């Protein structure tokens with residue numbers, strides 16, 4: 001991680017906002033929490049869902065060459081032997097003999113504990129996969145793992161998806177799902193957690209076409225982030241040096257974002273050759289070759305794979321950090337999330353100017369019911385209008401609809417926009433149309 005060039009936003013401010021407004025909570029907080037595990041609250045679950053929906057839309061719906069998949073978290077443990085995770089998905093660790101704290105060898109300088117000065121044990125390898133047991137008979141359980149990546153669920157289903165969907169390379173299989181890693185070095189809020197969500201695409205191509213498709217996916221993935229509003233100056237590619245690459249990988253680029261703690265990985269795009277399919281073909285018990293036979297050319301080959309692999313939680317954090325704004329309005333601080341309306345947790349808030357006027361409240365509720373913008377709309381009357389606007393600003397609601405006394409006679413309401421704070425007076429019969437236009441998904 002590069003600690004220079006930190007962005008101007010404080011990660012603590014983001015974490016505070018997330019807790020205060022119901023985006024993200026510490027897991028099992030009432031029991032003192034659970035390290036590096038997070039719960040998404042009412043607003044967080046909407047934001048996260050919107051991020052995943054936008055990815056799925058771009059990767060699956062907007063194209064004709066990608067199919068979706070939802071593979072199980074638990075897999076036959078042979079999967080992880082073939083993939084190399086049992087042998088080599090590990091960190092080298094040392095324990096402090098005095099305070100018992102555990103450290104990654106590559107993260108400590110010197111040979112004594114940085115916390116208490118105690119001596120270290122000899123370094124030992126620590127697998128990052130969570131292990132559990134499956135079995136209904138006592139004493140006959142089998143060790144299984146919680147998947148550390150969604151990718152392998154795609155590789156082992158390559159033939160199932162390819163034959164059932166009658167796809168031929170180039171084509172891809174996309175999956176969004178939970179993965180688990182028993183990380184020792186955690187932290188930076190939701191950036192690195194033990195339970196996290198991935199958005200992965202495995203794109204299968206004819207060997208020889210892989211360079212072309214690799215370049216294509218680099219550009220395509222970068223543009224997804226910028227199209228959804230991330231400042232392009234806060235994004236960059238970092239190509240992995242030869243000695244960083246897995247032995248089978250031809251190339252790998254990270255898309256890095258300028259997080260508050262410095263430039264860090266948002267997504268990895270890797271050219272993985274035919275390694276994964278060949279590993280599984282060699283180990284599989286049903287003789288599956290995982291080759292593709294092209295009946296037009298009479299050729300048979302094991303496809304090469306291009307893998308764009310993004311973290312949902314990291315994307316959520318990047319969208320939060322990048323949209324966080326603080327400004328002075330009439331000597332008061334105004335905090336708002338200038339987030340793309342497609343990602344905003346709440347699309348529209350309907351607010352009555354006076355909550356003690358039943359006709360106004362009734363009209364507001366009627367408008368609320370009529371608004372259909374393909375996302376959450378809310379009603380709030382628990383504060384003065386100024387405070388209600390600030391609350392919606394802080395959670396990134398793009399548009400507020402305000403019903404006032406005049407609305408009762410002129411059948412018009414005020415649309416108030418988050419970023420500019422400008423207001424429009426709009427006929428109630430036109431609201432649907434105007435909102436539909438401004439909040440197009």
Ligand SMILES: [Zn+2]
Pocket residue numbers: 096097098099100101113114115116117118
């Ligand atoms: Zn110690």
